[in-house]
Amino acid sequence: MGHTPAVPGHTHTPAAPVHEHITDAIKAPDLLRLSDNVVLARFETMKVYTALGAVRTLLERGTVQPGQTLVDSSSGIYALALAMACHRYGLHCHIVASTTVDAAMRAQLEILGATVDQMPPAQDLKLDQERRVRRVRQLLAERPGMHWMRQYHDAVHYTGYREFAELVDRALPDAPLTVVGSVGTGSSTGGLVQPLRGHGRSVRLLGVQPFGSVTFGSEGFSDPEAIIAGIGSSIPFDNVRHDLYDTLHWLDFRHAMAGAVGLLREHAVFAGLSTGAAHLVAGWEAARNPDRMHLVIGADTGHRYTERVFARHQEALDPRTLAPHRITTLAELAPPWSVMEWKRRRYDVRRTAAPAQTAAQLTALTETAPTEQDQAS
Template sequence: MSPHHENHHPTPVTTAAPVHEHITDALKAPHLIRLGGNVVLARFETMKVYAALGAVRTLLRRGRIVPGQTLVDSSSGIYALALAMACHRYGLRCHIVASTTVDSVMRAQLEVLGATVDQMPPSQNLKLDQERRVRRVRELLADRPDFHWMRQYHDSVHYAGYREFADLVTAALPDAALTVVGAVGTGASTGGLVQALRETGRTVRLVGIQPFGSVTFGSEHFSDPEAIIAGIGSSIPFGNVRHELYDTIHWLDFRHAMAGAIGLLQEHATFAGLSTGAAHLVSSWEAERDPARLHLVLGADTGHRYAERVFARHTEAQDLRTLRPRPIRTLDELRPPWSVMEWGRRPDPATVRPGRRSGTTGVEPVSPVEVTP
């Protein structure tokens, strides 16, 4: 083992592992792995278990759903599995309107768990795929008004489960200034964690990651043909993204996220997904600029569903140590392959109109508009 990989931190003494009553309890807690002196990775098998469990428990407690009822939602993969497992645990039925990107392994798991799977046909782009999924959900609700639409992209109930993750972070990491780095996606994981941590009085900076082509932070006019946008960004507005929580935003193309994922496996023997790779690359740069601050990287899932599109192409990967972002001040300056902007906890660009320059966004605030689910 080279000195670069040597772990100078003592291995903690652990007690006997608990016996869990259900697999969701075992899956929800991440492994905390030190990637460097001031960088810790929270690596999950599927982080969405927190969102699904927290939402289902809250809805049951409030009486908005009852055992035996069918929960329906649209998903590109890991939320679908998390919701199916939560339904399995609490005696609920599950109906998933699945993205065309859901593979046969994921579909088989869902079906064995008892979920009904409606999978969208192949499409030219993921915007069309997402629009088809929403249309199908609406058709189901029209036919079956007893179904409950989970609305993972828009119902803030999905923030609830991440308070438990925040408690874990508080207990495991030193009470010091913290930077959280993670893909924005639906907004619930980064937003839910950081909101809960800030409520404790802790100083927390939030660094969000977006792909080019996502409407969430204004890069929809770019196209990245190789991008796997699902789970990192969105081609339709997500109501659960609270833009005012984010301090910094990085936009990365597929090749840079791939470099991060391959680099994470090469350097730290950690097999994780594309969003984790993007977060690893971003955190490496952020931590280098601010070595006194602790950085927590969110690793949402494993690398299995990226085996062919990312890891089988490892010889094509760039050396992440040679990659640097292009700092920008306004969205007008946004350019691939990697840009970074101090967002400064600004509001949603969808609630502003082009006009006089205002701060870093280069737009003028207007009244909020309704976001269509």
């Protein structure tokens, strides 16, 4: 037989990996350039990293045994990630689900073998979260053989993000880096930034919070529309390490919505409200810090916000017209968007926050000054 000539210009491409489990296929994000100095890390469901890392570590330590039931409270994406990790490692899963968990996600959880307790509709984040924690404690009293994953408090949830840090280090190796992400439980932003800083990189961390969260002192405010899953909390989280954050941005629901709709309109990326909020913040910060690469953490897709956000796209504010109010103390905090240089300080979440007001009572405030000089890592 004759030799088959090489196709001109053709180079050999290594075979694509064939994964043994779906978690290997979806755990890593796609990196998408949004502008010269903004890159989006777009996850299908970000918390696969943390759930896999936590479950694997607990099994290796002998803390959890094969066949045991793992239980936790979740607003959605951790629930799915934990159910997938349990599916992979032969464990049972019970989820106490937020009111934000929709029918599509609940169906996935149940088909994966998870049992689900879902909280009734709630008007605010605090009530929803308190109900979930109370139900978890009740389950543990009834079934002491369950293992509570404690995603809000157990530092084991940091371990899975080392792999994400390695990916970021390879993909964005040169420029000083600013990470922009919702604070949430603290493990995604903290678990990414700690290894990067440990390698000697100049990395700034910008945390995004809603009004009404105790995590960084905005619990004195109420934003009735803002059950924004995965951004804030009505209870203290031990996994939030306040001294990792350089800057904090607080946004109301309408600003997060503007960021999410804008991301879809400008870049065809369908992502959730926490991603929308981070996208809005990153765009504003990147324009003022052109020497730094900004990495936006896009935790999940926008499907669970279809009705509350994307079906109302004509109501969305124009992101180009929005800017934060600069503050220097939490006493100055005010909706709809405030920014403060946090400077890696410690914080006691039991401190008194600003006086209680609703977001509707306060008018939008405009940008007042250029950004301060970046802190050195």
